[in-house]
Amino acid sequence: xxxxxxxxxxxxxxxxxxxxxxxxxxxxxxxxxxxxxxxxxxxxxxxxxxxxxxxxxxxxxxxxxxxxxxxxxxxxxxxxxxxxxxxxxxxxxxxxxxxxxxxxxxxxxxxxxxxxxxxxxxxxxxxxxxxxxxxxxxxxxxxxxxxxxxxxxxxxxxxxxxxxxxxxxxxxxxxxxxxxxxxxxxxxxxxxxxxxxxxxxxxxxxxxxxxxxxxxxxxxxxxxxxxxxxxxxxxxxxxxxxxxxxxxxxxxxxxxxxxxxxxxxxxxxxxxxxxxxxxxxxxxxxxxxxxxxxxxxxxxxxxxxxxxxxxxxxxxxxxxxxxxxxxxxxxxxxxxxxxxxxxxxxxxxxxxxxxxxxxxxxxxxxxxxxxxxxxxxxxxxxxxxxxxxxxxxxxxxxxxxxxxxxxxxxxxxxxxxxxxxxxxxxxxxxxxxxxxxxxxxxxxxxxxx
Numbered sequence: 001x002x003x004x005x006x007x008x009x010x011x012x013x014x015x016x017x018x019x020x021x022x023x024x025x026x027x028x029x030x031x032x033x034x035x036x037x038x039x040x041x042x043x044x045x046x047x048x049x050x051x052x053x054x055x056x057x058x059x060x061x062x063x064x065x066x067x068x069x070x071x072x073x074x075x076x077x078x079x080x081x082x083x084x085x086x087x088x089x090x091x092x093x094x095x096x097x098x099x100x101x102x103x104x105x106x107x108x109x110x111x112x113x114x115x116x117x118x119x120x121x122x123x124x125x126x127x128x129x130x131x132x133x134x135x136x137x138x139x140x141x142x143x144x145x146x147x148x149x150x151x152x153x154x155x156x157x158x159x160x161x162x163x164x165x166x167x168x169x170x171x172x173x174x175x176x177x178x179x180x181x182x183x184x185x186x187x188x189x190x191x192x193x194x195x196x197x198x199x200x201x202x203x204x205x206x207x208x209x210x211x212x213x214x215x216x217x218x219x220x221x222x223x224x225x226x227x228x229x230x231x232x233x234x235x236x237x238x239x240x241x242x243x244x245x246x247x248x249x250x251x252x253x254x255x256x257x258x259x260x261x262x263x264x265x266x267x268x269x270x271x272x273x274x275x276x277x278x279x280x281x282x283x284x285x286x287x288x289x290x291x292x293x294x295x296x297x298x299x300x301x302x303x304x305x306x307x308x309x310x311x312x313x314x315x316x317x318x319x320x321x322x323x324x325x326x327x328x329x330x331x332x333x334x335x336x337x338x339x340x341x342x343x344x345x346x347x348x349x350x351x352x353x354x355x356x357x358x359x360x361x362x363x364x365x366x367x368x369x370x371x372x373x374x375x376x377x378x379x380x381x382x383x384x385x386x387x388x389x390x391x392x393x394x395x396x397x398x399x400x401x402x403x404x405x406x407x408x409x410x411x412x413x414x415x416x417x418x419x420x421x422x423x424x425x426x427x428x429x430x431x432x433x434x435x436x437x438x439x440x441x442x443x444x445x446x447x448x449x
Contacts, residue, residue: 058089059423062140062165064131064150066121067097068104068113070287070313071257072338073172075104076200076222077146082109083412089419092138096121096131096150101288103313121149122183128153135163142166142419147173148187155190166195166422169215174204174356175333191215195422201336201357218418221360222336223411226404229318229345236322243284243309243323250281250387253324253348255317255339256331258289263330263353263373265298270379272302277380279387281307286320288313321346325396326386331355332373344368344403349395351382367395367402 061084063077081091085108093113097120104110114134118127131153135143143165145151151169158167169191176184191197197215199205200222209217227233237247245251252271256262267283274281285295285308292310299308311320321327327343327350334340334356341361343350350368352358362368369385371378386392 058087059141059419060139061089061091061419062094062135062138062143063091063146064094064096064135064143064154065146066095066150067099068093068095068102068110068115069099070101070103072335073146073170075107076172076338077144077170078104078107078109079225079408080109080144080412080415082107083408084415084419085109085111087412087416092140094131094134094138096127096153101313103315106315122152122186128157132157132162139163140165142168142422144168144170146170148176148190149183151194152183152186152190155193159193167193168196168198168418168422169194170198170200171204171208172200172335174207174335188213196418198418201360203357203360204335220411220414220418221406222338222341223406223408224338224341224345224403225408226345226400229321229342230400231322231347234319234322236319239319240323243311243320245282245284245309245323250279250326251284251324252281252326252328252383253284253286253321253343254328254330255286255321255343256329257287258285258291258295260291261332262291263332264291264295266330266374266376266379267328268295268298268302268304268308269376270383271304271307273376273380274383274387275304275307277384279384281383281387283308284311284320284324285309286311286314286317317342318346321348324348325392326351326383327368328379328383329353330373330379334358336360341403341406344399347396347400349386349392349399351379351386361403361406363402365395367399 063081065074065077068074078093081093084091093110095113095115096118098115098117099105105113116127116130116134118124118130121127135154135157143154145154145167148169148171151167154163154167157163158165191213192215194215196218198218198220199208200220202219205217205219240247240251252267254264254267256264258264264285271281271283296310299305314320321343325348327340327348329337329340329350329352331353332355336357337352340350340352340358344361344367350362352362352368352370353373354370355373358370362370364370369382371382386395
């Protein structure tokens with residue numbers, strides 16, 4: 001069982017990715033976060049760090065997340081923001097709570113992030129006050145809130161007249177998390193107050209509307225950067241050697257946070273069964289999280305230490321995806337998995353649990369296989385079939401082509417069109433917008449206990 005240290009993105013790489021010099025503000029984002037806790041003015045360094053600035057003629061955009069952890073929803077927000085910056089929109093990124101895992105902080109779309117550092121969201125008066133103060137000062141024309149708790153806060157703050165601007169929830173869930181269940185009724189009400197409710201798949205939209213969630217629904221599928229996520233862009237053979245795999249090894253990989261709902265234990269058990277059947281498979285685990293200790297213990301208990309590599313969180317997963325032969329996701333639930341799209345874009349077949357919207361892009365025997373969540377026997381069967389190099393190469397040849405319609409360019413174009421639509425409906429009343437000085441007062445961070 002081996003670990004690999006995290007890679008770091010330089011500012012030059014970040015600038016190349018979004019097309020411009022990030023400037024000194026991006027490099028100083030950590031100090032911006034520290035100073036904010038002492039009440040620093042939010043006019044400093046938060047508009048993306050590439051010179052767009054809040055004086056741009058384009059609408060000002062905000063992105064608000066609960067915390068900038070390394071999850072799919074957060075990666076999606078950072079990616080969309082980076083592309084909208086490239087299109088000339090001045091944007092800010094606000095994280096209400098402090099992140100546990102900070103691999104995303106040096107991503108280009110996280111430049112100038114403001115982290116309020118609160119410990120809770122909906123039940124914390126401090127979180128409400130700091131969020132209202134920050135959003136009020138930044139005063140964006142359109143604010144994208146990620147998932148339900150943040151959307152409840154923003155909708156309520158606007159309802160109270162403490163903030164203004166259009167509100168769009170980008171909703172990634174198919175199953176309420178423990179911290180979301182108590183606020184389900186609040187989210188159903190808040191959704192009706194939003195200017196748009198973005199679902200990331202048609203399957204997800206139908207599922208939630210059947211459960212009573214109503215709003216101005218828009219479906220914008222997650223997209224993958226097909227130019228960046230290309231086998232030709234990285235040296236997979238070198239990365240494979242660096243990880244200790246030989247060219248002839250059958251390497252299965254999973255790119256997912258080490259959380260209980262991702263069911264890494266099923267894949268560890270499947271690996272043990274495969275090897276017992278004489279399939280000398282090896283496993284690369286990309287990601288980190290609270291379940292790592294339990295997963296490592298399971299690996300040791302099953303005698304698989306020499307067959308499993310833990311790579312941890314990676315800012316650039318492409319070399320690691322290029323090093324695997326087959327990708328796997330075992331999750332209890334997914335929505336429209338970005339990790340799945342990235343795996344396929346890198347040319348690897350995908351074996352995934354049949355959850356969420358996987359059927360919208362997984363075509364069995366063309367680009368991968370589906371199995372019932374929790375059915376380790378089915379997972380073993382699919383992986384054993386793909387152990388045949390000739391069969392695997394035929395499936396792999398279709399993997400990338402199968403998801404071309406889910407490009408990041410197409411996704412960003414739809415967000416751009418949504419912004420234009422929202423702003424066009426607002427033009428008639430823009431001149432009547434109340435000045436900030438007329439909005440109710442919000443206590444500043446310096447006044448907080």
